[in-house]
Amino acid sequence: xxxxxxxxxxxxxxxxxxxxxxxxxxxxxxxxxxxxxxxxxxxxxxxxxxxxxxxxxxxxxxxxxxxxxxxxxxxxxxxxxxxxxxxxxxxxxxxxxxxxxxxxxxxxxxxxxxxxxxxxxxxxxxxxxxxxxxxxxxxxxxxxxxxxxxxxxxxxxxxxxxxxxxxxxxxxxxxxxxxxxxxxxxxxxxxxxxxxxxxxxxxxxxxxxxxxxxxxxxxxxxxxxxxxxxxxx
Amino acid sequence: xxxxxxxxxxxxxxxxxxxxxxxxxxxxxxxxxxxxxxxxxxxxxxxxxxxxxxxxxxxxxxxxxxxxxxxxxxxxxxxxxxxxxxxxxxxxxxxxxxxxxxxxxxxxxxxxxxxxxxxxxxxxxxxxxxxxxxxxxxxxxxxxxxxxxxxxxxxxxxxxxxxxxxxxxxxxxxxxxxxxxxxxxxxxxxxxxxxxxxxxxxxxxxxxxxxxxxxxxxxxxxxxxxxxxxxxxxxxxxxxxxxxxxxxxxxxxxxxxxxxxxxxxxxxxxxxxxxxxxxxxxxxxxxxxxxxxxxxxxxxxxxxxxxxxxxxxxxxxxxxxxxxxxxxxxxxxxxxxxxxxxxxxxxxxxxxxxxxxxxxxxxxxxxxxxxxxxxxxxxxxxxxxxxxxxxxxxxxxxxxxxxxxxxxxxxxxxxxxxxxxxxxxxxxxxxxxxxxxxxxxxxxxxxxxxxxxxxxxxxxxxxxxxxxxxxxxxxxxxxxxxxxxxxxxxxxxxxxxxxxxxxxxxxxxxxxxxxxxxxxxxxxxxxxxxxxxxxxxxxxxxxxxxxxxx
Numbered sequence: 001x002x003x004x005x006x007x008x009x010x011x012x013x014x015x016x017x018x019x020x021x022x023x024x025x026x027x028x029x030x031x032x033x034x035x036x037x038x039x040x041x042x043x044x045x046x047x048x049x050x051x052x053x054x055x056x057x058x059x060x061x062x063x064x065x066x067x068x069x070x071x072x073x074x075x076x077x078x079x080x081x082x083x084x085x086x087x088x089x090x091x092x093x094x095x096x097x098x099x100x101x102x103x104x105x106x107x108x109x110x111x112x113x114x115x116x117x118x119x120x121x122x123x124x125x126x127x128x129x130x131x132x133x134x135x136x137x138x139x140x141x142x143x144x145x146x147x148x149x150x151x152x153x154x155x156x157x158x159x160x161x162x163x164x165x166x167x168x169x170x171x172x173x174x175x176x177x178x179x180x181x182x183x184x185x186x187x188x189x190x191x192x193x194x195x196x197x198x199x200x201x202x203x204x205x206x207x208x209x210x211x212x213x214x215x216x217x218x219x220x221x222x223x224x225x226x227x228x229x230x231x232x233x
Numbered sequence: 234x235x236x237x238x239x240x241x242x243x244x245x246x247x248x249x250x251x252x253x254x255x256x257x258x259x260x261x262x263x264x265x266x267x268x269x270x271x272x273x274x275x276x277x278x279x280x281x282x283x284x285x286x287x288x289x290x291x292x293x294x295x296x297x298x299x300x301x302x303x304x305x306x307x308x309x310x311x312x313x314x315x316x317x318x319x320x321x322x323x324x325x326x327x328x329x330x331x332x333x334x335x336x337x338x339x340x341x342x343x344x345x346x347x348x349x350x351x352x353x354x355x356x357x358x359x360x361x362x363x364x365x366x367x368x369x370x371x372x373x374x375x376x377x378x379x380x381x382x383x384x385x386x387x388x389x390x391x392x393x394x395x396x397x398x399x400x401x402x403x404x405x406x407x408x409x410x411x412x413x414x415x416x417x418x419x420x421x422x423x424x425x426x427x428x429x430x431x432x433x434x435x436x437x438x439x440x441x442x443x444x445x446x447x448x449x450x451x452x453x454x455x456x457x458x459x460x461x462x463x464x465x466x467x468x469x470x471x472x473x474x475x476x477x478x479x480x481x482x483x484x485x486x487x488x489x490x491x492x493x494x495x496x497x498x499x500x501x502x503x504x505x506x507x508x509x510x511x512x513x514x515x516x517x518x519x520x521x522x523x524x525x526x527x528x529x530x531x532x533x534x535x536x537x538x539x540x541x542x543x544x545x546x547x548x549x550x551x552x553x554x555x556x557x558x559x560x561x562x563x564x565x566x567x568x569x570x571x572x573x574x575x576x577x578x579x580x581x582x583x584x585x586x587x588x589x590x591x592x593x594x595x596x597x598x599x600x601x602x603x604x605x606x607x608x609x610x611x612x613x614x615x616x617x618x619x620x621x622x623x624x625x626x627x628x629x630x631x632x633x634x635x636x637x638x639x640x641x642x643x644x645x646x647x648x649x650x651x652x653x654x655x656x657x658x659x660x661x662x663x664x665x666x667x668x669x670x671x672x673x674x675x676x677x678x679x680x681x682x683x684x685x686x687x688x689x690x691x692x693x694x695x696x697x698x699x700x701x702x703x704x705x706x707x708x709x710x711x712x713x714x715x716x717x718x719x720x721x722x723x724x725x726x727x728x729x730x731x732x733x734x735x736x737x738x739x740x741x742x743x744x745x746x747x748x749x750x751x752x753x754x755x756x757x758x759x760x761x762x763x764x765x766x767x768x769x770x771x772x773x774x775x776x777x778x779x780x781x782x783x
Contacts, residue, residue, distance in 0.1 A: 042364050045360050045363070045364060046357060046360050046361065046364075049286065050275070050276075050277070050279065050286045051277040051278075053277075053278070053279065061279045062279060062286045063275070063276055063277040063278060063279050063286065064275060064276040064279060064283040064286055064287065064288045065275050065286060065287055065288065066272070066273035066274040066275040066276070066287075066288035067271070067272075067273055067287070067288070067360075067363055068270070068271065068272035068273065069270035069271050069272065069367070071270065076373070078270075078367050078372065078376075079364070079367055080363045080364050080367055082275065083272065083273060083274055083275045083288070084275055163368075164368035164369075167364050167365065167367075167368045168365065168368060168405055170364070171361045171364055171365055171407065171408065172406070174357060174360075174361060174408070175357075175358075175361065175406070175407075175408035175409060177354060198277060199274075199275035199276070199277050200275050
């Protein structure tokens with residue numbers, strides 16, 4: 001379930017490798033949010049530091065990151081997240097949108113949510129800043145429908161076990177100690193870290209998602225095909 | 234070129250990092266097995282006391298035990314720090330669940346920057362440990378502890394011993410950090426076969442309640458140092474439980490420099506923290522006669538047991554251990570005999586070896602009460618270096634209930650109701666609850682008549698009709714994991730599964746007991762001739778009645 005490959009993001013950027021990891025889960029509809037939060041929080045736990053405080057002579061000190069246990073209601077599972085309400089809110093918002101999109105029409109219950117860590121590279125005017133990803137996590141989700149309570153109970157346990165495996169996978173990747181952005185100077189810190197939060201400092205990240213329609217293609221491709229077909233008439 | 238490449242300052246820093254990393258590792262593991270959710274706050278301004286920029290609380294006993302186990306040494310090749318997590322039932326059966334190993338191998342990374350990269354990677358490794366401690370099977374077990382079993386920890390230093398994990402144990406690697414003196418690896422070996430009711434492979438150990446056993450078995454680990462007697466006086470307000478706990482803690486104030494990256498300004502300051510003296514939170518009624526015990530390096534005792542009768546005249550105090558200061562966890566067990574005499578039978582001479590002793594409880598402050606156990610010891614010597622619980626007489630010799638504690642979140646039973654197992658099966662309580670004595674089975678012994686039934690059944694329940702609900706052999710088999718659907722109730726602290734377990738063995742109906750049953754039968758028999766005579770007199774009326782029905 002965990003595959004890894006490198007991709008070169010943009011043609012104008014220097015050839016920089018972005019490692020990509022893919023995780024797959026099958027969950028019941030009501031488990032989507034908790035499963036996604038568990039995975040995203042576990043990744044961000046490893047990719048967040050305390051707030052930097054720069055002092056003179058280019059030295060800096062780092063704040064303290066607290067952690068807390070979260071129990072899932074619909075999954076027999078618990079995970080640890082960074083103690084930051086702002087971060088939790090941001091993730092819940094993204095995951096909530098993803099869940100709604102999955103439920104929406106045209107969806108066969110398949111989609112994926114991506115968490116990308118990137119660095120900003122300032123460009124000279126008139127070019128805008130570039131976002132260069134250095135790590136991309138993709139979580140593929142397959143929503144299943146269950147018939148009765150007994151199946152749901154089994155699903156609670158099974159998904160719990162699966163998530164345990166995912167956490168172990170994530171930790172494996174983190175332990176490889178592969179590329180991490182250089183610790184930035186004070187002037188560069190906003191190009192590497194998200195300094196907007198008041199208590200923790202995750203690496204710059206963005207979350208996006210895609211819903212797959214029943215044909216197995218992503219929604220955007222379908223639209224393109226429709227327009228092409230229409231124009232061809 | 235060996236360590237000459239590493240500057241002395243770097244070497245000192247590295248040793249310090251490894252030492253505190255080991256201590257924090259133990260804290261994370263033990264706290265993850267306390268059975269409660271852990272929560273610490275982020276702080277944007279560095280306080281200087283949070284090693285590795287992580288807010289991990291320090292439970293004093295745990296630090297004490299870890300330091301004792303390490304005895305000033307650091308993990309090195311062949312010398313690993315291990316945290317053993319085991320489960321112990323209220324009957325005294327125990328089983329190893331996990332061994333967390335902090336090891337060092339010879340693979341050195343000379344190029345790595347100690348005070349920068351190594352430090353940050355150790356921080357990352359601790360985060361991984363936080364995550365991994367929640368995904369091994371023992372986590373879920375530890376969250377449910379308190380009622381029928383507790384989770385214990387033991388720290389030892391030396392060779393890793395995995396034999397207690399049973400066959401087919403699995404290993405998960407938490408991570409590695411390369412340093413100029415070797416590569417630190419952190420991993421966990423865990424038992425996967427938790428269906429232990431089928432095999433009798435577990436040692437009979439004295440019951441959990443406050444075991445103060447310190448049997449001085451020869452430790453297999455050469456690094457264990459001699460044992461020291463510890464004398465504590467009961468009743469001291471300010472019982473300095475751990476006099477050796479340092480007052481000052483080393484503080485790590487790290488500053489990192491980014492310009493140029495190779496320059497790191499790293500300061501370590503020694504700040505003096507007053508570790509708050511352990512606070513006696515409950516009053517303890519104990520007799521003066523105490524119990525001598527000694528600590529081995531790799532042991533720590535967090536539980537207290539007052540069953541010290543018959544020890545002898547040695548001037549000993551009670552090894553009363555209290556966790557001080559923190560709210561998070563006071564990992565000790567409190568015990569007291571139940572009011573109903575729900576005291577487990579005195580176990581036979583324990584044949585336990587190294588596993589039995591020196592166990593730590595991983596339970597939160599709001600611990601569970603079990604009946605006092607009376608672990609008898611094969612030794613009853615007066616020498617200071619031997620521990621002895623003394624030969625205990627009947628359970629009634631034991632002390633009164635000592636502590637009244639707030640019952641914890643995972644405990645639903647009142648203090649004085651303890652499930653007693655009468656059958657001599659380890660982990661009997663985990664076995665499926667499907668045992669029925671043949672005599673109770675109506676298919677085997679069909680009841681002849683209603684009157685005849687009660688004395689038969691009554692005799693099977695020898696406890697009679699008193700309130701003792703625990704005479705039922707059905708108590709021996711208690712389901713540990715019973716998750717009925719729709720059973721969650723946020724209002725009551727009790728869910729359906731617990732309710733079911735609680736009330737599945739109601740006390741005997743008095744009408745089924747021998748005395749009353751026999752009594753009523755005798756009465757019935759006596760009244761029979763009378764009744765027959767009355768019926769005979771009225772036989773004509775009965776016949777007429779029957780006619781009307783036809």
